[in-house]
Amino acid sequence: xxxxxxxxxxxxxxxxxxxxxxxxxxxxxxxxxxxxxxxxxxxxxxxxxxxxxxxxxxxxxxxxxxxxxxxxxxxxxxxxxxxxxxxxxxxxxxxxxxxxxxxxxxxxxxxxxxxxxxxxxxxxxxxxxxxxxxxxxxxxxxxxxxxxxxxxxxxxxxxxxxxxxxxxxxxxxxxxxxxxxxxxxxxxxxxxxxxxxxxxxxxxxxxxxxxxxxxxxxxxxxxxxxxxxxxxxxxxxxxxxxxxxxxxxxxxxxxxxxxxxxxxxxxxxxxxxxxxxxxxxxxxxxxxxxxxxxxxxxxxxxxxxxxxxxxxxxxxxxxxxxxxxxxxxxxxxxxxxxxxxxxxxxxxxxxxxxxxxxxxxxxxxxxxxxxxxxxxxxxxx
Numbered sequence: 001x002x003x004x005x006x007x008x009x010x011x012x013x014x015x016x017x018x019x020x021x022x023x024x025x026x027x028x029x030x031x032x033x034x035x036x037x038x039x040x041x042x043x044x045x046x047x048x049x050x051x052x053x054x055x056x057x058x059x060x061x062x063x064x065x066x067x068x069x070x071x072x073x074x075x076x077x078x079x080x081x082x083x084x085x086x087x088x089x090x091x092x093x094x095x096x097x098x099x100x101x102x103x104x105x106x107x108x109x110x111x112x113x114x115x116x117x118x119x120x121x122x123x124x125x126x127x128x129x130x131x132x133x134x135x136x137x138x139x140x141x142x143x144x145x146x147x148x149x150x151x152x153x154x155x156x157x158x159x160x161x162x163x164x165x166x167x168x169x170x171x172x173x174x175x176x177x178x179x180x181x182x183x184x185x186x187x188x189x190x191x192x193x194x195x196x197x198x199x200x201x202x203x204x205x206x207x208x209x210x211x212x213x214x215x216x217x218x219x220x221x222x223x224x225x226x227x228x229x230x231x232x233x234x235x236x237x238x239x240x241x242x243x244x245x246x247x248x249x250x251x252x253x254x255x256x257x258x259x260x261x262x263x264x265x266x267x268x269x270x271x272x273x274x275x276x277x278x279x280x281x282x283x284x285x286x287x288x289x290x291x292x293x294x295x296x297x298x299x300x301x302x303x304x305x306x307x308x309x310x311x312x313x314x315x316x317x318x319x320x321x322x323x324x325x326x327x328x329x330x331x332x333x334x335x336x337x338x339x340x341x342x343x344x345x346x347x348x349x350x351x352x353x354x355x356x357x358x359x360x361x362x363x364x365x366x367x368x369x370x371x372x373x374x375x376x377x378x379x380x381x
Contacts (some may be wrong), residue, residue, distance in 0.1 A: 001292060002258060003017035005303045012074045015056060019078035022051050027083030029340070032349055035211040039086050042124075042166065048092060049121030057096075061116040066125065069244055070306060072096065073251045080255035081262070084351050086358040087209030088250065094163035094210075097245050098125035098171045099236045101186055105229035114169065114188060126167035128158040128189075128215060129238065135160075135372040138173065138238055139181040143217060145174035151224050152176070152187060154217040157199070160365075163202050164213025164216070167191065171228065172217075173238060181235035187226040195220030200334045206357035239316070242367065246319040247309060248365045250302045253323075253330035253359070257295050260337040264288065267341055278340070287340065291333045298329040320372035327362040327369060334359040 003013065036042040048054040056063025057072030065071075075135055077091045078098075095118045102114050117123040134140040143156025156176055165172065171188045177183025189196055200214040229237055267286060268279035278284055305322040308314035337352040340347035345352050363369040 002295065002299060005307075007303075007307055008070070008074065012071060012093055015067075015071055015075045016078045018051065019053055019075040020082050022048065022053060023081075023083035025081050027079065027085060027088055031083060031085040031088065031209070031351075032119070032354070034088060035085060035354060036208070036348075038198075038203075038208050039211055040209050044088075045092065045124065046121035049119065054092070054095075054121055055119035058099070058115065058119055062103075062111060063119040064115075066309060069247070070310060073248060073306065075134060076248065077251055077255045077258075080252060081259050084249060084352070085209050086252060086256055087207040088256075090162055090207050091210035094127070094167070095119075095125040095246075098127040098167075098169075100227055100241055100244060101171055101214045102188065104240070105186070105237050109225075110188070110228065114220050117168075120349060123168035124163050124166055124339045126161055126163040126170045127241075128161050128164065128170045128172040130158060132157055132159050132214070136367050136374045139184070139235065141173055141175060141184065143174050144224070145176045145185065147176070147189060147219070152227075154187065154189065154195070154220040154222055156217050158215040158217075159213075160202065161213045161215055162207075162210055164215055165198050166212035170215065173234060177232040183232055184238070185231050186233040186234040187222050188226040188228060189217070189220065189222055190226075193220055193222065205360050206354075207361060208357075243300060243309065243314065243316055245366050246323045246372075247302070247306055249362055250298075250305075250319075250322040250326035253326035253362050254295065254299045254302055256355050256359055257291075257298070257330045257333040260334050260352050261288075261291050261295060263351045263355075264337040264340045265293070267344075269340045284340065287336055294329040294332060302327050315379060317376045320375040321360075322370055324372045324376075325365065327359075328363060329358045338380070 052065055055064035056075050057067050060066050065238055102110055118125045131141050144335055145152040169188050172187050172189050174185055174187055175183050176185040186192045195218040197216050198213050199216040202212045268284050271278040302322045305314050305318045334356040338356050340353050344350055
């Protein structure tokens with residue numbers, strides 16, 4: 001029903017097949033239990049690394065599997081579609097937004113220090129941008145890093161941080177200069193640094209299996225060596241990172257919708273009502289047709305923007321369009337799947353119930369739908 005994009009190669013196909021096997025064997029059987037427990041075993045990082053899948057898209061020089069964002073997202077799609085847990089995928093993939101700024105703007109020493117242990121599954125990396133007082137408005141962040149001797153003293157809070165509870169280090173946006181985007185820097189803050197603490201584990205509507213934290217920095221001393229890129233020049237890396245993150249979020253929406261659609265198709269084939277197969281009713285067939293069409297359309301836009309991004313031809317507006325299209329589609333498909341399941345779709349042991357909850361994040365995370373429209377509007381005007 002939804003074939004791989006035409007630009008994908010045998011390498012993509014092999015990655016998809018390997019991730020499919022991993023997801024079916026290591027994630028899907030435990031997805032419901034891990035969701036209820038609100039965490040998955042830390043050992044899963046090591047298993048994914050041993051399978052050669054944790055470092056897809058990262059250079060071999062740092063232990064990665066090579067390839068680019070298209071390879072990483074092809075594997076990520078399979079993880080959600082067949083692992084049936086966006087929360088597990090989010091937790092396992094938090095390095096996908098924490099490591100790219102280090103890879104692109106860090107020194108060789110920083111890359112060698114921070115990338116390999118994560119790619120081996122030995123350490124967990126998180127990204128900390130959002131604060132309690134400002135969400136999508138990155139330029140308004142207030143966490144302060146003051147130069148002191150050979151380092152910085154950091155004070156402030158971050159919130160909604162994926163993998164924040166057990167991250168070994170956090171790529172953190174801080175204010176080192178004046179107000180606005182010109183005074184922002186990126187620091188790597190490591191677990192165990194005095195003054196750095198997880199102040200709260202947050203409970204969420206969806207993504208239960210992923211840990212999400214509020215972090216506190218109380219006069220936390222960070223060495224100057226942990227500054228990523230130039231001081232007061234962190235806004236550009238953050239914005240560049242957002243383009244790839246928004247593409248990843250769009251891809252996650254497509255994968256969630258595909259998983260919900262597959263579950264709905266199977267259910268309508270098995271369920272009988274009024275002496276007929278549920279899928280035999282025209283209203284059911286048309287609902288499934290609408291779901292399939294919207295998935296195909298959103299997936300096509302996503303892959304078009306991804307291809308442009310790989311050629312360095314995609315703008316932030318393209319990524320915003322892909323994200324908004326995918327989130328709208330995912331909301332519709334997940335709601336339709338629950339409706340087709342009826343009462344069973346409202347039960348927590350149902351796959352479509354879990355996907356319905358998980359889908360609600362995407363019009364918010366990585367920049368709200370409204371912010372995406374602002375980005376798009378700026379490129380129109």
